[in-house]
Amino acid sequence: MIPVSVAVERVFRRESGAVLAGLIRILGEFDLAEDALHDALASALERWPSDGIPENPGAWITTTARRKAIDRLRRAATRGAKQASVAALIELEADERRDAASLDQPDIADDRLRLIFTCCHPALNREAQVALTLHTLGGLSTAEIAAAFFVPVPTMAQRLVRAKAKIRAAKIPYVVPSAQALPERVDSVLAVVYLVFNEGYYCATGPDGVRRDLCDEALRLGRLLAQLLPERAEVLGLLALVTLHHSRRAARDHVLDEQDRGLWNHAEIAEGIALTKRALSIGPAGSYQLQAAIAALHAEAPSVDATDWRQIVALYTELARRHPSPIVELNRAVAVSRTHGPEAGLALLEALAHDSSLGDYQPFYAARADLLRRAGQIDAAVAAYQQAIAGAPNQVARDYLARRLAELDRGSGGR
Amino acid sequence: MQYLLLIYANEAAEAQVPQEQRQEVFGEWMSYTNDMKAAGAYVAGDALQPVSTATSVRLRDGERMITDGPFAETKEQLGGYYLVEAADLDGALEWAAKCPGARTGTIEVRPVMVFS
Structure with missing residues (x-):
């Protein structure tokens, strides 16, 4: 007990x-x-x-x-x-x-809606929005939020105090914004939930428990928003995206390619797919819906090889057209390597290598290493794996890369 | 609640505006000011002379230090202000977004301190 x-x-x-x-x-x-x-x-x-x-x-x-x-x-x-x-x-x-x-x-739902708009008001900086949302709506303590974002507790406490002081001094209102201002303001709320979700899923360097809190919180906030604003396509799109990633949580001790798909939560997958479809039927298709649609295609596929990569390439192309970003291009290159072969993927990565905004983004090196291996360029692949391992954000990624590298050393790579 | 809308703009770029367009620009500012007055939000407002006319004053250890120029040299300069009455920050931000200066420059919105 x-x-x-x-x-x-x-x-x-x-x-x-x-x-x-x-x-x-x-x-x-x-x-x-x-x-x-x-x-x-x-x-x-x-x-x-x-x-x-x-x-x-x-x-x-x-x-x-x-x-x-x-x-x-x-x-x-x-x-x-x-x-x-x-x-x-x-x-x-x-x-x-x-x-x-x-x-x-009857006012409770409205109260929370008002509160989330206040916490995510664009007059506060993004870090403050995230901290305040997790603290007030998520009930996470200052220490928990500090741990999740790798900042000292006093720094996080100061951030919360400043945000609350600005709300008071500048009189940031506690209201659901007018219809005219709503789209811009909803975007700000969605960006906060997306950031919480990303922190929870992709940058899992912290202690597991705290990260799991962030994942749960993103799902909870996503559900709350969808309950409060059920007619907004991007709200449903974000919830679909978070739900579909959540469905894979039991298998997350492996990278996507190697996950045991039997461990995925099929009820959540069904829910995520239904949400994606509903969001797309409302439209217009935004970035969260496109990402959810990509996640849905992975979720539906029985294996990596049996994935509808052609459709995924099309979705990444559309995503890149609307929201150009080197990270989207990177993912598109990986998808292209599945439809047109590793050399085609590598050619796209080559173009990206000169993009300084990608900086030391580790997934770039990890993806490049995998493509080089699949293209049979063993020496270059070994060097790329070593570089990727050095910057690996967590144990799961590190283990995977080390295993691939060991296979190459034994000369069994190049599948 | 009162908010000060500080209008920052690039003076050099503004000086390039051809004569025939100036009339139009001036009309926009006039109608913005009139809207504000009609809505009862207008408290005060002025345009400022260019920063080349500015003088900054500091008092350090009782000694007056006067320097030529604005407080900070930046790409955009403070060119004018409105003091508005608004229910809350959202109301003030709405006026700021409507300001003709928002399209090319930046409007800084500052709540006015209330002493009670």
Whole structure:
């Protein structure tokens, strides 16, 4: 059996985003809302071990946090508080009476939607947007976010404090943007979720647990967004993309080419494919939908050789046309090597080698090594593998490359 | 809440604008200002003389240091400002985006400090 304190924290992480969103709406500020939530957690740790976990923990936390906020405001009021706190206090008490009459909270989804738009406001820099979103909507602690992004805890704490101070000082509103501003603002929210997803899946150098948190969080935020904005194609496209990658998580101790496809989660694959289709039917096709469509083709394929590479090349070509990037070109080159042979792929990589923006991007060297091996250029392949191993971002990539290199040394390469 | 819209533009590029276009540009600024006044958002606004006329002042250890030129030498220079009344940052950003200067230059939006 899991200890009660772990269960309590798990419940809090699940519920905190919604509770916090409601509190921030009423209180008009982050810090007091966070303090009240923290007070409620302390109460739960005290009471739940003996009273048991309430039937509706979300409602319990909301009610308790709200009372704690009232307590804090009352104490502040006796010290001669500002007009704003008194107004918040009145609102809180009215809200509590309303809730006592009916426990339904139709506003909760809207509250979280407002909160995510505030956290991802373009007036905040991207790093701050990501940190604030994970902290407030994801319920991740400052230490957890710091660990996930490899920055010292005080740096992350400072980042969160600055972001909240700017929200307050510049009066960044707590609203769902107007229809006119919505497209641009949704893009900013999607970019944050995509970044969380990418950090979780591709740069897995950190301790596994933390990275898994990021993957789970990207999926959760993606689902929340799709629930709140179900008619936006790119919202569904991003959720499809995250879901399809998530479906492979049990097999992720190998690179895609070598994964045991029987370990993939077929329910999630079906869900991801359905989402991709729905997104594409709404249109217009954006970058997340194109990436989801590529992931769907991999997910449907029984093996690497039986993958519809022709279609994947077409999708990468379209992606490159809309969002030119050396990383997209790299992936396109690898796909081309499957339809037109390794030499054709290598020719495309050659053109990319002069792109300085690719810098030391390790997957470039790993892809080049594989193509050289398949083209039978063994000496060049050995050198390329050595270079790729030196920059490998994680153990899975390193093991794979080392194994390929060992095969070449034994003279069994060139498949 | 009040926000200061600081209008940065490249003076050298602006000086190149042919005479016949100036009238048109001036009309755009006038109608932008009128929209702002009609919406009740306008508090104050001015265009500034070029930075070649600027003088910077610092007081260090009681000593007045006066230098020729603007505070910072950059590609774009502060050329004017509007002080607007807006409900929140989104409202101020909307005015900034409508400003004719936003198309070629940069509008910096700064909330005005409130002392209570």
